[in-house]
Amino acid sequence: MSYARIIGSGSCLPPRAVSNDELAADLAKRDVETSDEWIVERTGIRQRHIAEAGTTSSKLATEAARIALEDAGLAPQEVDLIIVATSTPDYIFPSTACLVQANLGIKGCPAFDVQAVCSGFVYALTTANAFIRSGQARxxxxxxxxxxxxxxxxxxxxxxxxxxxGAGAVVLKASEQPGIIGAQLNADGSHMGILYAAGNVASGQVVGDPFLRMDGQAVFKLAVNSLSQSAHQVCEQAGISLDEIDWMVPHQANVRILNFLSRKLGIAPEKVIITLDKHANTSAASVPLALDAARRDGRIKEGDLVLMQGVGGGFTWGSVLARM
Ligand SMILES: CC(C)(COP(=O)(O)OP(=O)(O)OC[C@H]1O[C@@H](n2cnc3c(N)ncnc32)[C@H](O)[C@@H]1OP(=O)(O)O)[C@@H](O)C(=O)NCCC(=O)NCCS
Known part of the structure; x- marks a missing residue:
């Protein structure tokens, strides 16, 4: 049975980077008070990229995909599966994956979206891994x-x-050489009330509250505990020990969560890839953006063992363990 190997990656960030100071000045115009000091101290975030009006997930996804394909040395026509993880799709339908497929000029292969909020990429990677392992995609x-x-x-x-x-993409290829060696996903819908955007369109109107709402402290606690449990489970499944991990690429929500997590797992902070200072929390894009950054700056190399982790609304969480 073939393994699924990551052979390319790519990123796309909207050009406009907004620092905490700029954001604080903008928010002050609405009488919303915040500061660089508060944001850095509580989260580690220093700036975020904000899309121009009209920039869609499919546009960012297509650009990231093009770069990942180039990195992998693969022509779009060789792709036989497209999965997009997003909670901000362009439309209710068609899926963002179908829009990306059309933008890339690919026809015929399955293309679909996965909705698991900030765990979305890990869910999508696990799904693609299952397609490749079962011979349904190469x-x-x-x-x-x-x-x-x-x-x-x-x-x-x-x-x-x-x-x-933002958007991040990877290309997975069937290979006799590992590859993704462990993957595990979880959800507990009973926690839906701590992180949600509960609006919808019905009878031509927005019904409910379309904006993201969050109980930050409840999310914080659940994130640390669920990610640490998931890390243990995926390592056990793959028969490796935590100290064999070369790099951790966790969902980029809050540097304090990542510090707690690495301490709890006994993983040295230098092994944790952090991009949230520059990107903030980009939900499903955060793990592939961080992975791509660390591949491109030479930290993550071929042969390294990488633990990717997602956590977010649903409540959802999970891990993928990959030999690069
Ligand atoms: C959101 C989060 C940063 C808040 O940090 P916290 O230390 O829990 O802060 P609290 O919510 O207790 O708020 C502390 C104070 O800061 C204030 N505050 C909240 N946001 C603020 C902001 N942007 N600027 C300034 N003050 C702010 C609060 O109003 C509160 O003031 P009060 O004590 O006068 O009521 C933190 O809980 C967190 O990161 N949680 C996880 C969130 C997450 O990762 N979500 C995504 C998961 S996918």
Whole structure:
């Protein structure tokens, strides 16, 4: 049975980077008070990229995918599976994956979205891995793409300072050489009330509250515990020990969560890839953006063992363990 190997990656961030100071000045115009000091101290975030009006998840996803394909040395026509993880799709339907497929000029292969909020990329990667392991695909594009700025309530300082926009993509290829060696996903819908955007369109109108709402402290606690449990489970499944891990690429929500997590797992902080200072929380895009950054700057190399982890609304969480 073939393994699924990551053979390429790519990123796309909207050009406009907004520093905490700029954001604080903008929010002050709405009488919303925040500061660089508060944001850095509580989260580690220093800036985020914000998309221009009209920039969609499919646009960012397509660009990230093109770069990942180039990196992998693969022509779009060789792709036989496209999965996009997003909670901010362009439309209710068609899926963002179908839009990306059309943008890339690919026809015929399965293309669909996965909705698991900030765990979306890990869910999508696990799904693509299952397609490849079972022989149903050989070359898969797996993308996390978000324009979270469109679902933020800019009058709510507890949430609007935390998120950013962007897309990250990887190309997975069937290979006799490992590869993804462990994957495990979880959800507990009973926690839906701590992180949600509960609006919808019905009878031609927006019904409910379309903006992201969050109980930050409840999410914080659940994130640390669920990610540490998941890390143990995926390592056990793969028969490796935590100290064999070369790099951790966790969902980029809050540097304090990552510090707690690495301490709890006994993984040295230098092994944790952190991009949230520059990107903030880009939901499903955060893990592939961080992975791509660390591949491109030479930290993550061929042969390294990488633990990727997602956690977010649903409540959802999970891990993928990959030999690069
Ligand atoms: C959101 C989070 C940063 C808040 O940090 P915290 O230390 O829990 O802060 P609290 O919510 O207790 O708020 C402390 C104070 O800061 C204030 N505050 C909240 N947001 C603020 C902001 N942007 N600027 C300034 N002050 C702010 C609060 O109003 C509160 O003031 P009060 O004590 O006068 O009521 C933190 O809980 C967190 O990161 N949680 C996890 C969130 C997450 O990762 N979500 C995504 C998961 S996918």
């Amino acid at each position: 070359n898969a594009l797996v993308i996390g793409a978000e324009v979270f700025s469109t679902i933020l309530d800019w009058n709510d300082r507890r949430t609007c300072v935390l998120f950013g926009d």
